[in-house]
Amino acid sequence: MTAIVLGASSLGLLYGERFIMTPPPLCQTAVLLMDFLLLGYFLYVGIKKRNPLVMGLTVLQALPMAYFELMGWGHHTEPVIVVDRLSVLLGIIINIVGPLVCIYAISYMGEHEDHLGLSKSRQGRFFLFMLLLLGAMNGLVVSNSVYWLYFFWEVTTLCCYELIRHDATEQAEGNAQKALWMSLVGGVAFVAAMYVGHYAADSIAMDRLLVAQPTSLLLIGFGLMALAAFTKSAQFPFHSWLLGAMVAPTPVSALLHSSTMVNAGVYLILRIAPAIRGTSLSWAIALIGAFTFMLTALLAISQRVSKGILAYSTIGNLGLMILCAGINTPLSYAAALTLLLFHSLSKGILFMGAGIVENRLNSRLIDDWEGLLGKLPFTTMTMLVGMVGMFLPPFGMLLGKWVAMDAVASSPTLEGVPLILLMVIGSAATTLFWAKWLGHLTILPIRERHSDPEVLLAPYKLSLMTLLGINVLMSVGVAFAINNLVVPILVGSYGAALTTPGLGVNTGVGTFLVIPLWAAFIIVPLIGIYLARWKGGSIETPYLAGENIGEDGLSFRTIADSESEFKVAGMFLDDVIVEDKVARFGVAVGALLVLLMFVLAVI
Amino acid sequence: MSENKTKKFTVFPFGPQHPVLPEPLQLKFTVDEERIVEVVPNLGYVHRGIERACELNDYRRNIYLCERICGICNFMHAMSYCETIEKITDAEVPDRARYLRTVWAELSRLQSHLLWLGLFADGMGFESLFMQLWRDREIVLELTEKTAGHRIHLSTCAIGGVRKDMDEKLIAAYRSGLSGLRRKMDAVAPVFRNDRSVKAKTEGKGILPKSRAVHLGAVGPTIRGSGVSQDMRTLGYEAYGELDFTPITYDSEDVYARTQVRLDEVYQSIDLINRALDQMPDGPILSKSTMFPDGTAINRIEQPRGEVFYYVVGNGTIHLERVRIRTPTLPNIPPLLEMLIGHEVADIPPIVLSIDPCISCTERITYVNKEAA
């Protein structure tokens, strides 16, 4: 219920122009109080779990915060709440995908707890944090005061921590703490950014900071914010927490990856992007994004665990958005927004589908998912469309990637070249890991065995179908979506870059014919189906060098006339892409790049 | 994440029908991604029961049966069989026949090696090289045809000598044909020796260390490529003792070395034939013996693929008591299995072909490798 109201209200906001509000001081005091409560809780966690990293980072932000507060610097923050078109876009994403995930979670948690054999349901606690996370995200995107922003930021950290450790296993606990300390690094950066904001522009209101004269100091502030964003968006070198988050029940991942949490980071960068246009800082941010995109695309190839692929893909796509935001041209900004929108829609489907499959098959290894199309046709079809939606035309994600490529190409040659190189490699690797997974899911048994029809609970169907429907509709009507959601944001700070004449989307350097491509995308397989009906053909056994046995043809005769079943295993190239090594390399290079970012900010 | 390390393997049969293998042999591969972790050979698709048939037949007809154990080294099989019977019956082979046999044996080797080099090129996916080598091989086949009226089976060997003689015209044809072949080989040899891409396919692939080669009992170019100078021709059977023969060996123990051995042997065979033609004495070519074989003899000669071993027991009748033939591919299969492990699927054809498998030779038993199975 909450879900629908939230969704509707955010859609309502879409047609308001700019909504400004400053709540009474009482609220601010309340926020302050809650903030310290929160930090107190983190400290408690740190002490209880004997995690010096958590303790240290908490203290590192609590003390400066207290000092900041004592000096009374945090009060020049009017207006506290500003709702502009960027907030609205984020709001729409949060409030459409988020509630759908919650609906999905109703069914999922039931199954999940059956699975674990819990005597006492912990669902109450679970949904509390889920909804709190949604609320915090909503608060985050409308806050103008850095102080409030910081508060909501920490609330998402809390929710994330609690949700990851929900299953209370040892691994969950460990990963939750990792997520916590990495997010706290972001918190520390945030507090530092507040100080910088105060000294450089005498304000901690976002809108003032953004229009202030960009000095080196202010750029460092923005750099700190970007650092905070990297922690939330799990960019290198902070990528590992998001992978660890997979231990949580699937709805958590769905929520974290698609509509909340990770988007917070991208949102923050998108927010500060107009202020750092043309600076080296911006380029450095783009470089980190591009690097993350490339490396995670390669890492995703090496993943055998379904959620691992999805997680790397999320990190990569966030990297792509950050790359676009960092390039910081009207076109790239538009690309980032388009990607943000469609990524949420597609990733939600994939995580939800993956969750269902995991519950049914009891395995997260995609090798075990072979031939899923025959076993769970509905879920698999949905997932297949979701996957196609991630990397192939004519879906919105690809449109976003295409705009991004146009944007990267339009950046100055020598600065653009490394970005381009990273991006094209990443893009090709993306095709590789999606396509191989896609193919693996569609392996069909030779003889169609009549297995039990797939039974799906209503909330599953509802959430999957709705999200898929929205994704497809948005992709078909991408012109509408761009005109109403993306272009208004651009008009404010950049000036329109995308036009949507007639059949497609125009970037000024290229045209994406959306409608013809969609028409072809639908018509071609239809003709294919017709042709297959017309020509028909009997299903025959596979080629096994002539030694097949039986009607199924799934085994062959081998030594001493014994039978042996042939097997196919997925491609992971993990002798080339050794995950640990590559990830370590990524963290090292990521850290260097962050350092470079600050160096460039100072210069 | 430990879950991410759970590996699944791909298992698939390679053969019996496979375009890379002209002959039916099944290798069951277990591969990790594309890296081979296990090979299980499965033979016997060509098993016909020739040894048994040899006991059923008139021993004189066996020459033609033995010749058809293998169409590639046909002459050598016939020759080896004849030699074994000659050993039992103490038949004296005329000098000219000995030289003629040597010439034709080397011609067979030429044919076989050229064929192999071509197939090997085809296995590497080098179609033009394959075509070129098989085009040049036609020279040898033409010589065979001129000699005996058939492109493949010479059918010229007989117990006590040979069935056909060579006249001056034919010898001249041999000389000019072989010098033409040498020229053509000169054009192709650098591809095998120095071409970077071919080296990439062969160097370091299918390593068979010298000690393992000896331990596993590899024969022929396979062991000579591992640096062991083992060649039955040094025994000096037929006219080899008079031709100043030294075996060719290479030390790099890989597919490249085996290729080089065979390539060098092509040149060596041309030289040997020329030398044999130079030194060939005049005289009769066949000495008739009417004695039925009674006794036991063994015989070892060097085929293109390595040592072939004949064991014949005669009982004084027209039928033989026992014929046992060990062909060179059989001892080369255990080394092959070792060579394959750890290489990629793309390396399967060059490595498998590097032992020059002749399954129709090997057919007599189903081989079980206890280590691998």
Next chain:
Amino acid sequence: MPKMLWNIIRNLLSPPATIRYPHVRPEPVPGLRGRISFDTDRCDQCQDCERICPSAAIKVVPEEKRIEYDPFRCIYCHLCVENCMQKAIIAEDVVRPPEYEKVKEVFE
């Protein structure tokens, strides 16, 4: 530089090595081991050929003065030709053409 390059260029510039069979039928090599036929007039039914034939493709029926010969069993070794005392087996230098059916040739 790939070592094969010159070879393929040379091939490209020179005429193909193909003999264009069956449009052009090359002269048979003298002594080609081709098909055989039996001269029943010269044959004295000694059955030497039947005994010598490695693949048992020849069957001589002395009573009916009939020779059954299976060209799809013959291995064309021409051992019979050499061993026939009467020179009654005629070797041609033409190969036996393929057929739809395995027909036995009977000489009477």
Next chain:
Amino acid sequence: MNENYIVNIVLPVLLTLGAPVVGGLLMGVDRKITARMQSRVGPPLIQPFYDAIKLWNKRPVIASRLQPVLAFSYLGFSLLAFGLLMFRQDLLVIVFTTALADTCLITASLNSKSPYSYLGGRRELLSVLAYEPVLIMAFLSIYMVTGSFLVDEVLAYRMPLLIQLPAVLIALVLVLIVEMKKSPFDVSASGHAHQELVRGVYTEFSGYTMAMLELGHWVKVTLVLSIVTLFWAPNLLIGAALSLAAFFIVLVVDNSYPRLTWRSMIKTTWGVGFILILANIVGLNLMGVI
């Protein structure tokens, strides 16, 4: 009917439909020239069409219900990509559409449960990984010179691209080798020389599904060759000669190399391709052209 209408709609449609014909003829030329390089006579020029018609008329045998649909989609999307080129559309969209077509082929080969086809499909994926970035980089460099991704604008560019982007053309030849499945990069399936994977990605196709794949393959080859043609845009005849020259070079390379592994394929296309393209871009930048 005004002339604009013909040039903008009718001609591209005709050209698109003609692509399989041109592609088939090119394949015929390929087989003929290859044969001559191997001192053979070779099949007649229209041999590929015989093959395709024959395949189309064979008794239909499929490996899964999905397979023919995907096989047709491969052809359909290849044609779509070619059509986009003929309609003088965005180059990047063309690449993405070919990726869509490739995905259909790969899915079709993966979904027929068969080890050879599966291994072939994986290698096909790797060859996509090998050529796609190079192709996109090539297009980006075209963009940097001409300022647009639209073929229309590229055609209207004032001077032949070859003059400014010679190294990019060489990189495109590499792409062409991978795309045509020629040695040394015929890892996923090869036309002639025998594969360790039998027919690789094509193993489980037969009859009409295989015919559609052949057609799709021809269209894709024609597509890449047409892109090479763009390098002499002011006079497309010279451009066509250029693409034929590229085609010939591919054949020469095919006949002078054995098949290499996918590792060396990716190393070569990425290494050589990227270095060539980057050198070209940076060079132009230093000269102040872009």
Next chain:
Amino acid sequence: MKTKTKARLKSPWVLHYDCGSCNGCDIEILAALTPKFDAERFGIVNIGDPKQADLLVVTGPANRRNHRVLKRLYDQMPDPKVVMAVGTCASTGGIFHNCPNTLGGIDKVIPVDVYVPGCAARPEQIIDGVVLALQKLSEMSEKEDD
């Protein structure tokens, strides 16, 4: 002649299976593909995949182990298809007539359309055999249309 039939005649793709031959015929089949005889002039391609082949070329006698492979390969070839037994031993068993493990000619296992004699069959004979096989294919093709 109909285009369909003509295309079939012009494009026989060969699947070669060696049952138990001595290799003599096998290398002659390969020789028929190589420059001197160049069977590709007639569109013959050694395809190696039963699912795409039209012409099954078998050498050597069937034996107790490989007859099922032969049968399976034959079954996997989609119609229309023709089978060619190359060499004496594929036709009747030939010299292996008294080998204990052979079953004789391959016609004991699958229907054979063309027999090519010779031991080993010469490339010329093989090409002639293909011509005969194609005539049969053409008849089959025309019968199919009626």
